[in-house]
Amino acid sequence: xxxxxxxxxxxxxxxxxxxxxxxxxxxxxxxxxxxxxxxxxxxxxxxxxxxxxxxxxxxxxxxxxxxxxxxxxxxxxxxxxxxxxxxxxxxxxxxxxxxxxxxxxxxxxxxxxxxxxxxxxxxxxxxxxxxxxxxxxxxxxxxxxxxxxxxxxxxxxxxxxxxxxxxxxxxxxxxxxxxxxxxxxxxxxxxxxxxxxxxxxxxxxxxxxxxxxxxxxxxxxxxxxxxxxxxxxxxxxxxxxxxxxxxxxxxxxxxxxxxxxxxxxxxxxxxxxxxxxxxxxxxxxxxxxxxxxxxxxxxxxxxxxxxxxxxxxxxxxxxxxxxxxxxxxxxxxxxxxxxxxxxxxxxxxxxxxxxxxxxxxxxxxxxxxxxxxxxxxxxxxxxxxxxxxxxxxxxxxxxxxxxxxxxxxxxxxxxxxxxxxxxxxxxxxxxxxxxxxxxxxxxxx
Numbered sequence: 001x002x003x004x005x006x007x008x009x010x011x012x013x014x015x016x017x018x019x020x021x022x023x024x025x026x027x028x029x030x031x032x033x034x035x036x037x038x039x040x041x042x043x044x045x046x047x048x049x050x051x052x053x054x055x056x057x058x059x060x061x062x063x064x065x066x067x068x069x070x071x072x073x074x075x076x077x078x079x080x081x082x083x084x085x086x087x088x089x090x091x092x093x094x095x096x097x098x099x100x101x102x103x104x105x106x107x108x109x110x111x112x113x114x115x116x117x118x119x120x121x122x123x124x125x126x127x128x129x130x131x132x133x134x135x136x137x138x139x140x141x142x143x144x145x146x147x148x149x150x151x152x153x154x155x156x157x158x159x160x161x162x163x164x165x166x167x168x169x170x171x172x173x174x175x176x177x178x179x180x181x182x183x184x185x186x187x188x189x190x191x192x193x194x195x196x197x198x199x200x201x202x203x204x205x206x207x208x209x210x211x212x213x214x215x216x217x218x219x220x221x222x223x224x225x226x227x228x229x230x231x232x233x234x235x236x237x238x239x240x241x242x243x244x245x246x247x248x249x250x251x252x253x254x255x256x257x258x259x260x261x262x263x264x265x266x267x268x269x270x271x272x273x274x275x276x277x278x279x280x281x282x283x284x285x286x287x288x289x290x291x292x293x294x295x296x297x298x299x300x301x302x303x304x305x306x307x308x309x310x311x312x313x314x315x316x317x318x319x320x321x322x323x324x325x326x327x328x329x330x331x332x333x334x335x336x337x338x339x340x341x342x343x344x345x346x347x348x349x350x351x352x353x354x355x356x357x358x359x360x361x362x363x364x365x366x367x368x369x370x371x372x373x374x375x376x377x378x379x380x381x382x383x384x385x386x387x388x389x390x391x392x393x394x395x396x397x398x399x400x401x402x403x404x405x406x407x408x409x410x411x412x413x414x415x416x417x418x419x420x421x422x423x424x425x426x427x428x429x430x431x432x433x434x435x436x437x438x439x440x441x442x443x444x445x
Contacts, residue, residue, distance in 0.1 A: 012212065017136040021149050023205055024129045027092060028152025029159065030199050031122045034099045035064065036160040037195065038115075039258050040276055041188045043265070048186055049108050053402065057392035060258045063112045065385030068119030069377040076127040076373025080366055084128035085211045091124025092203040100196025103189035126356070127372040134360045134368055135212040140299060142360060143310065147295025147353025151288045154349055157257065158284025164191070165261075165276015228370055231363075238362060238434040239371075241427025242311065243378045246355040248420035249318055250383025251390075252413040253348050256325070257283075258388035259395075260341075263405050268334030278338055286342050287349040290317075294350030298357065308431045310358035314424045317350035318417055325417075329410040355379075362434045364442075387412070 012020075038045070038060050046056055078087055098117030105111035129149060137145045185193075232239055260279055264270040270278075294313045301309035324347065327340030356372060363371040394408030395401070 012136060012210070016210075017145075018148075020136060020209055021133060021145055023209055024088075024132070025149045025152045025155070026202065026205065027088060027125055028129070028149060029156040030092070030202055031095065031125055032153055032156025033160045033164075034095060034118060034195055034199065035122065036157045036257070037164045037191060040161060040164045040261050040272060041191065042262050043272070044186070044188045045111075048188070049105075049111070051108055052396060053392040054389065054396050055108065057258065057389040059111055059115055061254065061388035062385045063115040064119040064122075065380045066119065067116045068123045069381040069385065071120050071123040072127060072373040072376050072380075073370070075124050076369040076371075076376075079128040079131050079369030079373075083211050084132050084369075085206055085209050087124050087128045089203055089206045091121045092199055092206075093121070094124075095119075095121025096196045096199030096203070097121075098196075099199060100193055103185070103192035103196070105189070123376075126376055127369045130356050130360060130372045131369045132212055134365070139361060140303065143295040143298040143302070143354050143357040144292070145295075146357045146360070147291050147298075150291050150295075150353040150356070153352055154283050154287025154291060158280045158282075158287065160280070161261070161276045161283060162280025163276075165273045165280065169271070169273040169276075228367060231367060232371075232374070235362065235430075235434045235437070237430035238427060239374075241423045241430060242355070242358060243375050244382070245311075245420050245423035245427060246314055246351055246375075247378045247382040248416045248423065249314065249348070249351050250379045251387045251416040252321075252325070252420070253352075253387075254383040255387030255391045255412050255416070256329070256409045259391050259405050259409055262402075263329075263409065264334060264337070266403050267406055268337060270334055279341070282338070282341055282345050286346040290346035290349035291353045293346075295353040295357070297350075298354045307435050308428045310354035310361070311424055311428050311431050313354045314351040315421060315428075317347050318420045318424065321347035322414075322417060325413055326410060329406045329413075331406075358431070362431070362438055364438065387416075 042053075042056055045051075045059075046053075075087065075091075095118045098114050098121060101117065102111055102114040105114060130146060133145050133149060134142060261272070261275045264275045264279070265272065294317065298309040298313045301312060306312065321344055324340050324342075324344035328337040328344055331337035331340060356375060359371050359375050360368055390412045391405065391408045394411060395405045398411075399407065
């Protein structure tokens with residue numbers, strides 16, 4: 001008798017499940033290219049729009065994060081009851097159109113509003129993606145699968161820095177160009193046009209993705225918000241320590257990543273192209289390796305009976321990154337800073353696959369999208385919305401010197417890292433209790 005082929009919880013083959021993860025990861029890549037490309041264009045945009053570091057930081061973080069986080073909650077509710085594939089497809093179209101519209105900006109507020117639109121579109125992706133992956137993979141493989149999806153953070157950021165640096169240098173060397181219909185166009189505007197059009201083309205890839213059945217049955221009506229709040233209240237110690245703890249790691253990550261290109265340009269005299277090449281390769285290679293390593297480590301510890309493995313990975317990463325982060329931020333020369341940046345990038349990336357996995361594991365299926373949206377709300381509002389601006393405020397107002405951006409990053413990330421370690425460590429026991437509570441409730445039904 002021929003042995004049957006293994007299938008995912010939703011009845012799909014493992015090969016197809018990983019194919020879907022690859023498609024979702026590529027969507028995440030596109031979202032992060034659109035999100036991070038702005039970090040390499042600080043100089044030309046500041047010059048053309050006549051703005052400060054603090055105003056620029058609001059474009060890189062707050063303008064994007066404010067509606068990304070606000071829209072994440074209702075979109076997370078939709079992911080628990082509607083077609084997640086359709087939700088993601090519409091999101092890609094919206095953020096790609098808004099990215100292209102960034103190229104039409106003539107004033108600061110134009111670009112600010114378009115960045116808000118990019119955030120609205122991207123808010124549709126991750127809650128739906130996490131929920132789909134949880135339905136494609138069993139719990140013992142979930143951390144690795146979500147970590148592979150989350151590689152999109154580092155592949156997308158790496159592409160934004162690597163190719164973005166080359167493109168920005170090339171189009172800047174050409175100067176303003178005259179395009180049909182659009183007329184005279186600045187180099188940074190051309191970059192937005194290209195990215196927006198590319199994203200629209202990619203959205204067709206979701207015609208190849210099949211919507212998995214929600215665990216325990218097909219899509220249902222949204223769970224009443226009263227029930228959601230009651231479950232979160234029951235697990236409040238776990239949710240708060242997890243969400244805010246990982247949000248503070250994101251605060252360090254986003255806050256420093258937004259200013260690393262400017263740090264190397266201002267302090268160490270590198271060109272945009274040089275920064276893009278070095279930082280882009282580091283992020284793509286070592287960021288991707290770190291996030292997958294974190295997922296594999298979490299799955300291994302889980303198999304060994306450490307049920308709080310995702311939280312432990314977060315604690316380990318937050319501690320390990322400290323000496324290397326300080327090393328590159330305060331380095332006396334660019335080469336040494338680049339070398340320190342390699343392990344710093346590896347360790348800071350480790351938690352970003354296991355953090356959403358932990359949410360999937362402690363939540364009933366019918367609450368996963370909404371719980372993921374709440375997690376993303378805090379991570380992005382604190383990390384992306386405030387992190388870059390906190391560094392910019394330190395540079396502009398504490399030091400009053402653009403060349404002190406390294407010290408601003410050091411102070412901001414040091415305080416946030418200490419808070420993250422404290423919260424995640426104290427959250428280990430509550431997390432184990434939440435897992436046991438859910439397991440008991442599931443067994444009794």
